[in-house]
Amino acid sequence: VVFCPCALVLATPTAIMAAIGNATKHGFLVREGDALEKLAKVSKITFDKTGTLTENKMKVVETTGEENVIKFATLCCDATTESGEATEKAIVQKAKEKGYIKDNLEKDMPRVGEFPFSSERKMMTTIHKYKGEYIEITKGAPEYVLKKCNFYYDKTKKTMTPQKEKEILNKSSIFASQGLRVLAVSSKECSSIPTEERDLTFMGLIALEDSPREGAAYAVKECKRAGIRTIMITGDNPLTARAIGEKTGIGTETATGAELDSMSSSEFSSAVEKCNIFARVNPEHKYKIVEELKAKGEIVAMTGDGVNDAPALKTADIG
Numbered sequence: 001v002v003f004c005p006c007a008l009v010l011a012t013p014t015a016i017m018a019a020i021g022n023a024t025k026h027g028f029l030v031r032e033g034d035a036l037e038k039l040a041k042v043s044k045i046t047f048d049k050t051g052t053l054t055e056n057k058m059k060v061v062e063t064t065g066e067e068n069v070i071k072f073a074t075l076c077c078d079a080t081t082e083s084g085e086a087t088e089k090a091i092v093q094k095a096k097e098k099g100y101i102k103d104n105l106e107k108d109m110p111r112v113g114e115f116p117f118s119s120e121r122k123m124m125t126t127i128h129k130y131k132g133e134y135i136e137i138t139k140g141a142p143e144y145v146l147k148k149c150n151f152y153y154d155k156t157k158k159t160m161t162p163q164k165e166k167e168i169l170n171k172s173s174i175f176a177s178q179g180l181r182v183l184a185v186s187s188k189e190c191s192s193i194p195t196e197e198r199d200l201t202f203m204g205l206i207a208l209e210d211s212p213r214e215g216a217a218y219a220v221k222e223c224k225r226a227g228i229r230t231i232m233i234t235g236d237n238p239l240t241a242r243a244i245g246e247k248t249g250i251g252t253e254t255a256t257g258a259e260l261d262s263m264s265s266s267e268f269s270s271a272v273e274k275c276n277i278f279a280r281v282n283p284e285h286k287y288k289i290v291e292e293l294k295a296k297g298e299i300v301a302m303t304g305d306g307v308n309d310a311p312a313l314k315t316a317d318i319g
Contacts, residue, residue, distance in 0.1 A: 038317045041299045045223060046290060046312065048304035049234035049241060050181075051086070053248055054210045056305075058090035061180065064171060065204020066153045070095045073185045073206060074102050075109060076126045076137040087181065090208055109135065113193050119235055119282040119308045125197050127190075136188040138197055141237070141280070142172040142205065145184040152202040160202065168202065172237075175207040179243030181236060182207050212247050220249045231276055233286050235308065238279035251276030257285045268292065286312035 047053050063069050074095040079088035081096060092102050109128040117124035123140020138145055146168060152160050168184070175182045186200040220230050230250050234241050242252045254277040260268060272292045278285065286302075290312045293300045302309070302316035313319035 038299055039301070042228060042301045042318060044229045044231065044293050044298045045301045045303065046231045046233050046286075046293070046316070047250075048306065048309050049232055049236055049244055050210060051305045052303050053212060053216045053232065053244060053250075055213050056086045056210060058086045058181070058208045058210050060090050060094035060206055061209045062175070062207040063094075063204055065185070065202070069185045069204035069206065070098055071100045071105065072135075072137045072187055072203060073139050073183070074100060075105055075111070075128055076124065076139045076185070077102070086210075087183070087208060091183075091206065115197060122235070122280075123197075127193055134190040134193055136190055136194050136197070136200070138186045138200055139183050139206075142169060142182055142184040145186055145200070146202065148197045149186050149200045149202040150198075151200070153204075157201055168205070172205055173239055175205065176237040176239035177243060179240055179247065180207040180209055181240055212244060217248045224249070231278070231289075233278045233281055233289060233312070235281060236279060238277070241277050241279040245277045253277065254279055257281035260285055260288075269296075272296075283308045283311050287315055290316050 113127035
């Protein structure tokens with residue numbers, strides 16, 4: 001089923017039931033007619049950002065730090081230029097443009113272990129064998145990766161300082177405020193396979209562009225015109241989310257997952273009532289936001305295309 005937000009403002013119960021009848025005449029099996037009726041009564045739509053409000057066609061537009069940042073980031077990717085998650089595909093493509101072919105890199109530095117990405121950790125790590133030793137490579141959300149970094153590269157390896165960390169996060173924020181997705185890349189040389197992510201060395205930032213999907217702003221405008229409130233729920237940086245929220249017309253009032261965790265039940269309820277954007281959230285936050293909207297008597301639609309959207313999609317009236 002393809003869910004089109006614009007369809008909500010055009011649908012009526014009568015039209016929906018007529019569509020069911022027409023589909024049945026042509027041999028289609030229609031299930032859960034009550035869900036289709038609910039579609040016409042939706043009062044709130046919660047959108048995932050990447051791939052829903054945006055095109056999910058990533059492109060690396062800038063990097064900072066040392067020359068190896070793209071090379072190492074490519075090794076810490078499961079994608080190829082042809083298949084895989086859009087962010088990783090863009091990194092592998094950028095590496096190819098620089099002359100780094102992923103297959104060749106993996107022959108020289110084969111992967112021998114990993115700590116997979118999770119919505120809670122906001123990063124992933126791969127471990128590679130190289131010249132009898134090991135290299136640990138981590139990429140992910142800058143504020144999460146930097147917590148694991150005690151060093152940084154600036155021609156030579158140097159000890160991380162609060163001032164340097166602030167400088168890196170400020171640069172990340174500049175990228176994010178332009179609507180760019182930002183990843184940090186770090187590494188560590190090891191004599192044996194590491195069992196945790198710590199004492200890493202920050203290598204640099206990667207900024208990727210993901211433009212709003214054509215028609216997203218129109219869909220949001222039409223939903224608002226019909227009295228349907230639109231809300232973005234994303235795991236991305238709040239500055240990135242606000243930039244996309246402004247471009248699509250959703251708004252800029254934002255709360256983060258960390259802020260939600262620190263709220264009382266009444267504060268959480270108030271935030272769900274007033275915020276247009278929820279950023280740096282995990283699947284549990286998405287679920288709780290949709291659940292709270294339903295508790296307020298709203299008919300809630302949720303759109304999303306990722307595994308991390310599944311709990312919210314399931315609990316929404318329309319997924």
